[in-house]
Amino acid sequence: FTKQEKSGAISKVVDFGMKKVLPRIGGLISKNYAAYKYLPDSIEEFLTTEMLEEELKTAGFEMKYTKSFSMGISTLLIAQKPL
Known part of the structure; x- marks a missing residue:
């Protein structure tokens, strides 16, 4: 992964998906919510x-x-x- 430069409306949609949608769907499927909550936070450090x-x-x-x-x-x- 590489961290994306933030700009415009698309980055806001991507951020929302990564921080709100991905943890819920990933956690539901995998039964490991913490891992999918950690993922977007870790990407911020890339x-x-x-x-x-x-x-x-x-x-x-x-x-x-x-x-x-x-x-x-x-x-x-x-x-x-x-x-």
Whole structure:
């Protein structure tokens, strides 16, 4: 997962779904409400794509490719460390 930059009405809908709907449905299906309550809270601690790219660059990697999937919920980052 990658943390999404918050902007506009869509982010408000996603936040509502993640914080109110997901815990109830996930908890009902799995019988583990606490795990699904924890999930949106933990996602708030994730790095954004831009922050992760900066961390990789700081560690000496060169970014080769970045692609977001599922409206930015997950992101593929390919980086290479020069020889």
